[in-house]
Each structure stands twice: as C-alpha cells, then as structure tokens.
Amino acid sequence: MKKFSVVVAGGGSTFTPGIVLMLLANQHRFPLRSLKFYDNDGARQETIAEACKVILKEQAPDIEFSYTTDPQEAFTDVDFVMAHIRVGKYPMREQDEKIPLRHGVLGQETCGPGGIAYGMRSIGGVLELVDFMEKYSPNAWMLNYSNPAAIVAEATRRLRPNAKILNICDMPIGIESRMAQIAGLKDRKEMRVRYYGLNHFGWWTSIEDKDGNDLMPKIREHVAKFGYVPPSDEHGTEASWNDTFSKAKDVWALDPTTFPNTYLKYYLFPDYVVEHSNPEHTRANEVMEHREKHVFGSCNAIIQAGKSSAGELEIDEHASYIVDLAAAIAFNTQERMLLIVPNNGAINNFDPEAMVEIPCLVGKSGPEPLVVGNIPQFQKGLMSQQVAVEKLVVEAWEEGSYVKLWQAITLSKTVPSASVAKAILDDLIEANKDYWPELK
Ligand code: NAD
Ligand code: G6P
Ligand code: MN
Numbered sequence: 286m287k288k289f290s291v292v293v294a295g296g297g298s299t300f301t302p303g304i305v306l307m308l309l310a311n312q313h314r315f316p317l318r319s320l321k322f323y324d325n326d327g328a329r330q331e332t333i334a335e336a337c338k339v340i341l342k343e344q345a346p347d348i349e350f351s352y353t354t355d356p357q358e359a360f361t362d363v364d365f366v367m368a369h370i371r372v373g374k375y376p377m378r379e380q381d382e383k384i385p386l387r388h389g390v391l392g393q394e395t396c397g398p399g400g401i402a403y404g405m406r407s408i409g410g411v412l413e414l415v416d417f418m419e420k421y422s423p424n425a426w427m428l429n430y431s432n433p434a435a436i437v438a439e440a441t442r443r444l445r446p447n448a449k450i451l452n453i454c455d456m457p458i459g460i461e462s463r464m465a466q467i468a469g470l471k472d473r474k475e476m477r478v479r480y481y482g483l484n485h486f487g488w489w490t491s492i493e494d495k496d497g498n499d500l501m502p503k504i505r506e507h508v509a510k511f512g513y514v515p516p517s518d519e520h521g522t523e524a525s526w527n528d529t530f531s532k533a534k535d536v537w538a539l540d541p542t543t544f545p546n547t548y549l550k551y552y553l554f555p556d557y558v559v560e561h562s563n564p565e566h567t568r569a570n571e572v573m574e575h576r577e578k579h580v581f582g583s584c585n586a587i588i589q590a591g592k593s594s595a596g597e598l599e600i601d602e603h604a605s606y607i608v609d610l611a612a613a614i615a616f617n618t619q620e621r622m623l624l625i626v627p628n629n630g631a632i633n634n635f636d637p638e639a640m641v642e643i644p645c646l647v648g649k650s651g652p653e654p655l656v657v658g659n660i661p662q663f664q665k666g667l668m669s670q671q672v673a674v675e676k677l678v679v680e681a682w683e684e685g686s687y688v689k690l691w692q693a694i695t696l697s698k699t700v701p702s703a704s705v706a707k708a709i710l711d712d713l714i715e716a717n718k719d720y721w722p723e724l725k
Contacts, residue, residue: 296322303601404436
C-alpha cells in the first residue's frame with residue numbers, strides 16, 4: 286500500500302494532538318511515510334510537536350517526523366496539507382466575540398460580525414498556505430478546515446480558482462453522530478443523508494438507513510422535544526455546546542420537514558443568543574480556560590516524563606472524516622461526503638457561483654457534487670442574504686473597501702441596522718489593524 290507524506294499547517298493548534306492520534310489509529314487505511322508540522326508561531330508549535338514526537342516514537346517509529354516554521358521545508362515533498370490555522374489566535378477570537386456584544390449584537394467565531402472579522406484575517410493566511418503548496422508540492426491536495434470555512438472557501442474560489450483545495454466542516458458530522466444515536470444506530474455511516482446549504486448554514490432533507498428506510502420520523506419525534514441532545518451523553522458535552530444542541534429544537538420548528546444545522550440559531554434567534562451571552566466572558570475564554578490549558582498542560586507533562594502516559598491526550602475520533610477525505614482522494618474510494626464546493630447548478634434555483642455545502646462523491650480527481658434540485662423560498666431567501674455577505678467580505682478584502690465591508694456587516698441577518706454595523710466595523714478595524722488589509 287502506498288504511503289503518504291502529510292504536513293499539518295497550524296501545527297500548534299489545540300486539535301493537532303487529537304488528529305495525530307487519529308492518524309495513527311488509521312494507518313491501516315491511510316499509511317504515512319512522513320508527518321510534518323508547520324506554524325508561524327514556533328514556540329506554540331514546539332510544545333505540541335515535542336509531545337507528538339514522544340507519541341510517534343512509541344507508536345510509529347517508522348514515520349519520519351519533523352516540525353518547522355520554514356515554508357519551504359514544510360511544504361516540500363508532501364501529498365496532503367491538512368490546514369487548521371487560526372490567524373490572530375484566541376486573543377483575536379475573544380475580540381471577535383466581545384466587540385459586537387458591546388453593541389448589542391451576538392459575538393460568534395464564524396457567524397455575524399465576529400465571523401466576518403475572522404474571515405478578513407483568515408483569507409490572507411489560507412491563500413499563503415495554498416501558494417506555498419503550489420510552489421513546493423504542486424501535485425498535493427489541501428484539506429482545509431480553517432475557519433470561517435464559508436468565507437475562506439469563497440476566497441479560494443475567487444482568488445485561486447485552480448487550487449487543489451477542499452473545504453470541509455465537522456459540524457454536520459457531529460450532528461449526524463447524534464442523529465444516529467437517536468435513531469438507535471451505532472455509527473453515522475449507517476445513514477445515507479441528503480443535505481444542502483452553506484457552511485454553518487444548512488438543512489438535512491432526508492435521512493435513511495442502508496436499506497432505504499426513512500429515519501426522519503423517529504429522529505423528528507426526539508428533536509421536537511430535545512433538539513440534538515441524545516438520550517445519553519457519553520462524551521460529556523460542555524454546557525455551552527449542550528445549549529446549542531438543545532436550542533436546535535426551536536430552530537427545527539421553523540421548517541419541521543427538515544433538520545437544521547445548529548449554527549442557524551445565530552441567524553434565526555440572535556436576540557436569544559445575545560440575552561444568553563456574557564459580554565465579559567465568551568466562548569474564547571471558555572476555550573482558553575479549558576481546551577487550551579488541558580492540551581498544553583498534557584503536552585508539557587508528556588515532554589517532561591518522556592512518555593505519553595504522563596498526559597491525558599485523547600484521540601479525536603470525530604476527525605476521522607479527514608482520513609476519509611484523504612483516503613477518498615488517495616485511493617479513489619468514491620466516498621459520499623458533505624463538502625463546500627462551487628454550486629455550479631447543483632442547487633438549481635441558486636447562484637451558480639456560490640460556495641455551497643452539499644453531498645459529493647470524492648475520488649482521485651476531487652469532488653463530484655450531487656444534484657440537489659430546487660430549494661424552497663425560506664431557505665433560498667436566507668442563503669441568498671448570507672452568500673451576499675460572504676461575497677462582499679471577499680470583495681472588501683481584495684479591494685480594501687471600507688464600504689463593501691460595511692455593506693457586508695449591514696447585510697448580516699444578525700445586525701439590526703447600518704448605523705450599528707458601522708459602529709461595530711470601526712471598532713473591529715481598530716482591533717484588527719495588525720491583520721486586515723488597510724480599508725479605504
Ligand atoms: P489554535 O489557535 O489552537 O491553533 C491555530 C494555530 O494556527 C496556532 O498555533 C497559530 O499559531 C497557527 N497560525 C495562525 N496563523 C497562521 C499562519 N498564517 N500560518 C501558519 N500558522 C498559523 O486554534 P484551534 O482552536 O485549535 O483551531 C484551529 C482552526 O481549526 C481554527 O480555524 C478553527 O476555527 C478550525 N476548526 C474548524 C473546524 C471545522 O469544522 N471546519 C473544526 C474545529 C476547528
Ligand atoms: C464546530 C464547528 C467548527 C468550530 C468549532 C468551534 O466543530 O464545525 O467550525 O470551529 O465547532 O468549537 P470551539 O470548541 O472552539 O468553540
Ligand atoms: Mn465548522
């Protein structure tokens with residue numbers, strides 16, 4: 286079996302150790318000859334990398350491992366780039382969340398003004414990774430899950446139209462795992478779904494078991510009462526995420542014939558979200574206090590002891606969709622997956638140039654999107670507005686246009702007026718001056 290060379294871009298990410306453990310658990314179907322980490326923050330990456338070095342030495346000494354901040358070293362001789370960077374890291378996420386809240390608007394990593402601000406930082410970072418890949422390993426594929434994926438995907442569609450980049454999100458996978466549990470199945474892969482939308486903005490229209498039996502009625506009965514909170518929670522979901530899974534019940538009620546992506550709560554119930562936010566302590570604070578502390582604490586313990594049992598790093602089973610995607614390309618498996626791709630007619634009554642999240646068959650030459658057909662007025666209206674926001678952000682970034690970014694924030698369904706949009710924008714510009722292009 287062919288072995289592959291992978292570079293993880295954003296080696297210092299809190300998700301890197303879980304992904305490394307997941308890659309190690311999947312060597313039978315996606316074998317590695319080389320694994321590299323790349324990050325532009327050498328010190329942050331070093332802690333994660335030195336701990337992963339200990340794990341790799343124990344579990345897979347044959348895989349060549351290295352880490353670097355030098356793009357040439359990182360991107361030379363690779364087959365896949367797995368990209369999960371966060372430009373500006375958690376302190377800027379905190380700003381994205383807190384600035385809109387100061388103006389009474391929700392503060393979220395990928396939705397509303399916070400997501401727009403993050404998009405304005407991410408576009409340049411991800412385009413740079415694409416350019417490194419094309420320069421040093423022109424035949425490689427980039428599997429990107431850096432956020433905000435919708436804006437990043439639109440930027441690469443527009444500015445690097447021929448790049449071999451696939452944008453993917455784990456939210457549908459997380460929700461489908463919950464649906465499978467609700468339906469009494471062991472694995473989400475026992476379901477065959479139809480879904481359409483934008484990233485963090487979509488709906489399931491059909492869920493069947495392998496024999497074609499409709500699972501929607503059973504799932505619907507549960508979702509109507511409990512949202513996506515399953516009968517038993519084996520994974521110990523954090524309280525703030527549990528609220529989101531529970532709120533899906535109200536989001537679902539707006540179209541009971543489908544099932545919604547949880548992120549629609551930010552667009553359909555923004556007032557509720559604001560009321561339930563603490564402007565002094567947002568999700569970024571929770572992540573810094575918990576996940577970041579836990580991951581870096583474990584890595585330091587492993588480094589000190591020189592053995593992996595000294596830490597409490599967990600395999601990110603969830604992330605096996607990344608292996609599914611890599612294996613689909615590497616071995617032409619034709620696996621059916623939800624990807625963020627140019628619409629190009631798949632949703633018949635929708636902008637062909639929008640980046641949409643839809644089922645695709647994935648093989649050696651990339652994704653082959655499946656036809657969705659016509660979508661209803663409610664979804665079409667919401668999606669048209671949101672796609673316009675995403676396109677305006679990319680245009681604003683490309684042209685350095687203040688007015689286009691003001692239009693984008695004004696058009697977001699989470700923002701009540703152009704004056705509020707302007708006040709938020711002016712604060713965001715100040716906070717992002719080290720990251721955004723200058724706006725005129
Ligand atoms: P993190 O801050 O812990 O890690 C991000 C890393 O990226 C940091 O080490 C940082 O130094 C590095 N980085 C920033 N800018 C860079 C650049 N220009 N070049 C190289 N490296 C750079 O963040 P995290 O919480 O672990 O999340 C990482 C990313 O994964 C985020 O974008 C997050 O939104 C995304 N994510 C996506 C999904 C999905 O479903 N698509 C799921 C989970 C996380
Ligand atoms: C889900 C989404 C990701 C997002 C993450 C945030 O997994 O699909 O796109 O980055 O949630 O999680 P966090 O724990 O960082 O708030
Ligand atoms: Mn996502």
